[in-house]
Amino acid sequence: MTQGPRPYNFSAGPAAMPEAVLQRAASDMLDWQGSGMSVMEMSHRGKEFGAICSQAEADIRTLLAVPAHFHILFMQGGGLGENAIVPMNLSRGAGADFVITGSWSAKSQKEAQRYCKANVAASNADSQHTRLPDPATWQLARDASYVHICSNETIHGIEFQELPDLAALGSDAPLVIDFSSHVASRPVDWRRVGLAFGGAQKNLGPAGLTIVIVRDDLLGRALDICPTAFNYKTVAENKSMYNTPPTWGIYVAGLTFQWLLQQTEGELRGVEAMEQRNIAKAQLLYGFIDASSFYENKVAANCRSRMNVPFFLKDESRNEAFLAGAREAGLLQLKGHKSVGGMRASIYNAMPLAGVQALVSYMREFERSHA
């Protein structure tokens, strides 16, 4: 165990987790609640793990205010797996619409072409993925089986501040959102959503767990070639136990759900409390960057991600020195994604305001000594 405070970890994912969750996972390791077993050693069909899994499902339902007509599925394969699993389950081999806003939505559209006509309804590629295309301009197909967006682009740092209202745009297709990198950072308007999916490894728990939340009328549409283990209807009917689920991931995500439910800010609780903290963290960091002539963020102000803040030193020859100094200051994993370059600070739920304050202090001092 470490002595003293832990460093601040700005990894885009797998990412920092609440220290209380890690402490609990460590202390439960050899004997979960007097069972004589580690959670990793439990049959997924036994009463002990059954209780862990049911509690985790109930807690995320409460946390995200998921309506009763949505199923919560614990799966495997991550977001890239879902890029195939969604069209195998929903497309019926017909058309689907994709709104391209960055790397992740582009990958989703590309993979879906294996299974259906994957129409690009809109793209912000001409802005180098720095602004969101206005929903009023989206070219939605009349017969689309679904409309896919990535509601937070981890690499490009773009976030939908509001989910599109497809009905108001004249489409009755269900909206699919890849919410991997901002799930549980803000409320979800489920009235506008048919299916949401996300890898757990950014804001909910360890890598290897995928969470799918799907409206019940969307089950039972899978193509024959959809593997049974990835057929949402089969997974739902078997309460995520058709195949052995990633039990450790569900357990740790469940601890995280409980931690999130306990968080408060004034009168606010859970995700609403986290949203306030996330707004404060993001305002602090973007505000500092915008006021500086040394750093910059290129994303339009109305669609900047609260979770992933890519930024650049205007003099990129300082990058290595910036990263080395950050590591020395206990600020880890700030290097930007290779496809974008520069820096990226991922400030998920588990990152406290103090971590962002420490980053801003470091950035200010680095600017002062290098400008």
Add this chain to the structure above:
Amino acid sequence: MTQGPRPYNFSAGPAAMPEAVLQRAASDMLDWQGSGMSVMEMSHRGKEFGAICSQAEADIRTLLAVPAHFHILFMQGGGLGENAIVPMNLSRGAGADFVITGSWSAKSQKEAQRYCKANVAASNADSQHTRLPDPATWQLARDASYVHICSNETIHGIEFQELPDLAALGSDAPLVIDFSSHVASRPVDWRRVGLAFGGAQKNLGPAGLTIVIVRDDLLGRALDICPTAFNYKTVAENKSMYNTPPTWGIYVAGLTFQWLLQQTEGELRGVEAMEQRNIAKAQLLYGFIDASSFYENKVAANCRSRMNVPFFLKDESRNEAFLAGAREAGLLQLKGHKSVGGMRASIYNAMPLAGVQALVSYMREFERSHA
């Protein structure tokens, strides 16, 4: 943490793990080797996790004596996922042969029908899955893209004591083995194998990690509908990092590989040492059952599993009392699979001989007081 000895856990999977592995996972939890991060918090593309993953791959290669022309892939989806992923990667949409020896091979054959002509080359269903069909009687197709066996049937307790030599049977198809429930319990004759797959949760680590070991000439055959995240060629070319891998599972499996490499029995090390222990454990338990008129195992002696020992009380009205007494004696998860009934003792690598001795003592005492 527990005080005193832990109970013996006979779960079929997820299953008991070496206590030393659990201790290490707990003590590393908040700070892996001075990195300031939990393994769960590390970017999969960072140097820390890169080192963990490379070491795990090197160690399982050593442990299982995997030749250089085989790729070792860390994937997701488990055995049931592989039931679709294997034919999507290997069948070319043509025929494949299946030898049905129990529940798992039957499920594999059924799922493969989505992707190819899944020929039943042999079946032991007429013996209620209690003996292995003689390879000389298998009806192998001339043009099969592969031949699938489950080399240890977890539910029925049947194990191939020797892998079939397909070339000697006149087939040049690659052999695919589902070795989930006996991997690392005995050496593998790789000369006879084209692909081996297994979920980690029985003998190697936590649920949610799938290990695939595939000969390099079998890459690049995937159907167009194979999801990119499950295309063996893509996974191999990206060193299991095309999508975010189940990082915790790889880390814990890696600790298990190191534990296994350290085990010795006389001159023997690693898997060969484990094999000796596993033979001793199985002989003790089967020997006791065979000598008893109170218990029975129905599997032919030449194909009894060393890992999974299903057994029955001849008077099944005693089942509940047997299980309750076992729990009191610190012997956990002995209930048989619902499709077979009775009892099942899974005695994987992490189960010491002392655990089997304790089980036999309990069984003897239960028989004495209830016969």
